[in-house]
Amino acid sequence: MARSPHADQTSGSFHAEVLRRRLLTPTGAPGAYSFSAEFEDTVSRVDRAVTAAGAADGPEVMRFPPIIARQHLIRSRYLESFPQLAGWVHSFSGDDRAHRTLLSTIEADGDWSAALTATDVVLTPAACYPVYPQLTGTLPAGGRLVDVMSFCFRHEPSADLGRMQMFRMHEFVRLSEPAAVIEWRDTWLDRSQRLMGVLGLEVQPAVASDPFFGRGGKLLAANQRDDRRKIELCVAVDGDGPTAIASLNAHQDRFGQLFDIRTPGGQPAHSACVGFGLERIALAIYRHLGFDRSAWLTRTREVLGL
């Protein structure tokens, strides 16, 4: 790959420069930023490039707010694997007296959290989660393919610019018979690497595992790696180590079972998804091609319409 004059920015200088140029501005909560007009424009262009990469397959487009019904998160068994990452939405539903107690407890810097109760919604943990409850029932012949993009929440406060608590993820989700799903996943393994290459990012696919919680989680992670069910495309984003900017996930019949999604033959559907972290990809382009968008590689500027 042709190296841009900025290609060897160190991690520390990149981080400082992103903030100095106000591409990202801290908001007071770790991992939550205000995005500048230019950064937002770059993210939108990356989003459109992802859409274009999958357009030939004619996916159905679904969009959701960044919340899902609490019952659906419970049904997905997310809390068994990732309780530490989930974002429950709580609110106040007490009377005047409870309200006065809440305010005086806050005033006294006490623990006011008991005054709040869980609402019917939780923050979306991954863009594909709202899709499965929509598909309960029998798939049409050939299965379904969905294009979905959403802000997602992960409770992992960090100073790493590439590890936001809320970020956008653009996914394609395929549900069908096992062989068709794996063939589709393998098509995207090739396609996603080519897309990242056009964006100037030299990624290497690596077998990976999700951050399953607790001691039991170690076994789940080992099984996931052994079956090569999760493959990540990684590149340096903020820190010097590799950060995943895209991932390909084969779920076998997990979501088919959990949400009663069946093939025309009556079997639980298999599913897979490919997800692109839009802010991470945008940051990685600045990291590897420099801060002057007009000096980015010709092929990168072409695919982004710059």
Ligand code: ZN
């Ligand atoms: Zn997914």
